[in-house]
Amino acid sequence: MSKLKYNHIEFMASIASRYLEDGKVVFAGTGIPMLAAALAKRIHSPNLVLIFEAGGVAPEASMLPLSVADSRTTYHATYCASMPAAFEMLQQGIASYAFLGGAQIDKYGNLNSTLIGDDYYHPKTRLPGSGGANEAASFAWQTFIIMNHNRNRFVEKPYYITTPGYLDGPGGRERAGLAPDAGPYMVFTELCVLDFEPLSKRMRLKSLLPGVTVEKVIQETGFELLFHENITTEKEPTEEELRVLREEVDPWRVVLSRGDAKEE
Amino acid sequence: MSKLKYNHIEFMASIASRYLEDGKVVFAGTGIPMLAAALAKRIHSPNLVLIFEAGGVAPEASMLPLSVADSRTTYHATYCASMPAAFEMLQQGIASYAFLGGAQIDKYGNLNSTLIGDDYYHPKTRLPGSGGANEAASFAWQTFIIMNHNRNRFVEKPYYITTPGYLDGPGGRERAGLAPDAGPYMVFTELCVLDFEPLSKRMRLKSLLPGVTVEKVIQETGFELLFHENITTEKEPTEEELRVLREEVDPWRVVLSRGDAKEE
Amino acid sequence: MPIAFVHEVLRQGFRNLGMASGTRNLDGDFLLDNDRIVKLDIGYILGLEMLGIPLYARTLVQNKLKTGELKISEWTNGTMAWRHKAAAMGLPFLPVRSLAGTDSFKYSAAKQIECPFTGIKVVLVPAIFCDTCCIHVHRADKYGNCQIDGMLNEDYDKARSAKNLIITTEKIVDTKEIRKDGSKTVIPQFYVDAVVEVPNGAYPTNMPGLYYLDLDHLKAYAKAAGDRSGESLKKYYNDYVFGTKDFKEFMKKCGGKKRIEELRKIEHMEGRK
């Protein structure tokens, strides 16, 4: 580990931001996804185009929006649209990337953000639900997912599928009536980065965060993982990434502070 | 006849304008319908709300728009929308009145503006087609129609139904899938004013223009008319109506001059 | 829903409400906290975005789901937006290409058909016509011609699809103001049943261009909402809603003009890019 001190949210946001290619169009959800997209735009991918759910398109980089309808999503924006307009652009295939969180995920990248518990009508815990995640993952060509990594979250069978991944595997999306050639692309956790094996559509370990072992990942994953031939290690956040996150993107530490509790 | 000189377009527009009730919402087509609506707004019905097909809503009274997308339709308008927005407001039932022209009409108020000739693929004369007339007459609660009166135009069976009246009679609109309780309301010609008998939905002579006889109307009508019990006579254009038409509404006489040829 | 409107709904004691929307944040939580909702057509509830978990309301919702006193029809933000839009277009339904393949499809009222032109499967979502909608706008004239600055979110369609539409506005302006730029008009007069001037009516939430959300107030609310016992929320509502006679008094309690001026500066990122 370097001498830089950072929490796991700062780390996850830094890593994820590096995978957002310049010039692409990204539809990002509230929280860490927006954090990562904002960081990418400031450092790695200045021409990344951000579309927000309530209609903001390509705002100038400013402070982190605290919701999808925050006026920071239209700060000097090139386009102030509406929610249906945003979703309709996505439905046409405008978004290269969706970037989402979730409470549970399975090996095909299906997400649950609706409830915990075996019986829909008697939930152990009722969660907020889809928001715009279902549309984002249905329409974007590639979906990035960011979430905490443990056996309650990486599960064989989620309690509820809120947001489609590859559904029941290859061809699943097409059989259900979703547009073809799209789906989950990468998953970022506090342990590792995963992608999806192209033929089987199953989740695959791609790289580790520094200090994390493959065994640890297996131990925290509730389904059988696939593995890349060469599992690499992600680089730690740079000083510049941390500075931008802390000073420019989230100076109030609204999202960043959620990583503090765990580690400090 | 009074000493005022006027042509039949000036007369038809004046009469029609008197039937547009104040406070209603009217969707008017290019030409005489817009002329009549503009006149009504300036004299009889200051709170008439005009909706134009390309999106203009409630402009300040100005010179006559020469098309539905003319910028005069948005002159200090309270609302500049789009064509789909205009039609969707109509589809919701916002428009009290549609006001249209046509090439042929039958006893149920069905309009043809597509072609003259028995064979669709070998038209004697190809006409412009529906434009937005089909939507206007499908959606507005009451449709006003203004057209010339002769046996080629008032026919038993139009060559083509472009725009729905009562279709095949009572219940016809509902059977076809159009919204109930709407339909043609009045027809203005250079001979008379007609309405539709509520039960049979058949066209009915309501009033005559000065100097016109019932026999003349029958002679120029290609189908069997119904008759009001008291057939009245419409009043000639007032000086004020003519002044407003000529000086304020259509000072270039773009539409008004079409009535000149016949009579001067 | 504007917070000023929700306060008044709470004060006037409306109960047994259905709520239909994509995402509901503070407004929806206020009604859930106070047990005013019996039916939801919804894409997102019980989230304070990133400020914490409203444990009191969540527990209430869970219990009422179990007893059947609360019914949820599951949707997503997109499908709810399109249900409003279908109604606003004067249509009984709209086709959509999301929702398919998920449990939310099963627990919604959507149907799936084959497109008669292309053969592809599409989901149909039914139009929703709410009894009442209230939105907050930047300016409106006395007839109800409304202008909104910035993004529109769902206001265009929600306003058009409700049977009764109440407008709260930062300012009632002369129609001449509206006519200066009719392309800024979002809702024309014929949809509107009532226009009410309520300056700062969105506070403590964000009114684009005018004032940013009050993060301190929201954090304080979120903390209260996280107390499962409900005691902290009881105090919050007594302090801010039931113990104030109207929105003006509430604003005064929250720092009034001074606070709004601070939030205006934050909104415009004065001293910060």
Added chain:
Amino acid sequence: MPIAFVHEVLRQGFRNLGMASGTRNLDGDFLLDNDRIVKLDIGYILGLEMLGIPLYARTLVQNKLKTGELKISEWTNGTMAWRHKAAAMGLPFLPVRSLAGTDSFKYSAAKQIECPFTGIKVVLVPAIFCDTCCIHVHRADKYGNCQIDGMLNEDYDKARSAKNLIITTEKIVDTKEIRKDGSKTVIPQFYVDAVVEVPNGAYPTNMPGLYYLDLDHLKAYAKAAGDRSGESLKKYYNDYVFGTKDFKEFMKKCGGKKRIEELRKIEHMEGRK
């Protein structure tokens, strides 16, 4: 279609075109006059609004309909607007409540189904994805972010539903200009394939806020279009299109800046209410 664009389509000799639209006026008549169209999905053609009947083009259309060299699919302005909108929404079709019961329904490609929620009959119209669309806007940046003043007519959906989108603009502006009011943006950059600065590109038709239509020019054209022999139109096109090398030269021939200034005054109703 902007007239500057149509001129260039004529000059460059494009033929055998399909044209899809609600109402086409001068732009469509130019293509019909010059026999460039073999297929129409249309709501309104051959109308010069109230300026007269384009007898030459009408005769041509009638003859080609008889020989089968021209095919028409019948629509209305609303249904064509919604066909573009379906495509712009990313949908294969939209339901509509017009067209039913008419011959235009029979000669269209629309279908009728029962609404699976309400049982009422609705007409479905298929999405239309044009190969090329060209629209004229008030200002655009070099990336293609486009702003339009005043009514939008069909531009929003037509632009979004075309496979190739060409923007002609009165002015190319810096993106900073666009960012001053993003709510004036109608078409965001990712739809746009080309941006061309063409001042007065809508002349002799109307560009809201900038210049009114040139009624004298249109009357002259209408007179030519009413000559069934085609001789007058031949002269018109030789004078104004084929005999000019570009739109600049055409504008010069039509009175250039002086004429535009007159039309600007008419547009703003200077000296007249």
